[in-house]
Amino acid sequence: MPSNHSILPIYDFSVSLNNGYLKNIIPFLTKNEIAANPINYAIFYDYVAKQNPKLNSAVDELLNNQKPFDCATSFALYETYICNTSLNSIENINEKIHKVLLQATDAIGETCTKAEQTNDSFQKKTAILEATSELAAGSSILQEIIQETRSLAATSQAMQVQLNAANAEMEQLRAELAQVRQIAVTDGLTGLLNRRAFDQTLSEIIEQPCSETTCLSMLDIDHFKQVNDTYGHTIGDHVIKFVATLLKKHAEDHHHVARYGGEELAIIMPNTPKHKAIEISENIRLEMEKSRLKRKTDNLTLGQITISIGIAELQPNDNPESLITRADSALYQAKKSGRNKVMH
């Protein structure tokens, strides 16, 4: 998908991931007697993908209160939480910025006009003062000049107050904008970079002329379908989240940790020699192998869950696809040779 389409809903294109969602969405819609039309499908796609916490809360509330998913409800959910979320927030922020700038420009304009008028008036009064020899007339003109000076000072002070308020509001808007940007690059389940941000980051790193080695590590949870089938999709999600925390823990500060899709995660490692990429990946694999996850509800210990990892080192003629393909084939080798392995 072209990266400039940031206002479109962001969907994953992994076939296995979407098949997994499909298997959950249809029974869910049937069970709750919700029409499986494209709008409801989109709503429940996001609901199952858990990428949109506000949508999930809104849907949960409707379901808990046994409200029907009629045309109006579905449209409202779709418009509010899916199609227009990012567009609306960006438009709102733009509107607010425009308003603040207009207010600040008005305040500055008003002060400038006042200063010009005062300047004209001063010039005229100075000419009269120079020409008059009467003390009383001179004193009255001086009084007027003092008044006008005070009035100009008050206008300029009011402008200062307005500019300070505008500055504070711009700070707030800057923070809101940063938040919207953050949401656009974050994977809702794991908090890692999402696929779009991964693609963009990898392209940028490859385009940069760099003498240091860059490595890409791709990680996939072994027999994950079995985890879902045995413990359910929710536990599956928790396992993905746990693996994500391991990646964050072991990756270095300048690395980029992302959810590539479904149960496949990745670390882009700029300025990292291959032996270091292998060491980090091996540490992640080992910690996962040793971990014994427990189901929160009843403390049941899940069986051993392992991960396979493939590493590729960036070559001079690489593009993102060729680098990903090599890391993916190393991952495939790791799977083929028994899983729970790091291959490069």
Ligand SMILES: Nc1nc2c(ncn2[C@@H]2O[C@H](COP(=O)(O)OP(=O)(O)OP(=O)(O)O)[C@@H](O)[C@H]2O)c(=O)[nH]1
């Ligand atoms: N719970 C959960 N499951 C997911 C998610 N994304 C993908 N899956 C599931 O992950 C599974 C991936 O299975 P496969 O690609 O067949 O591979 P696997 O079972 O992991 O086996 P190997 O990769 O060969 O070790 C599918 O069952 C998907 O439904 C997700 O976000 N949450």
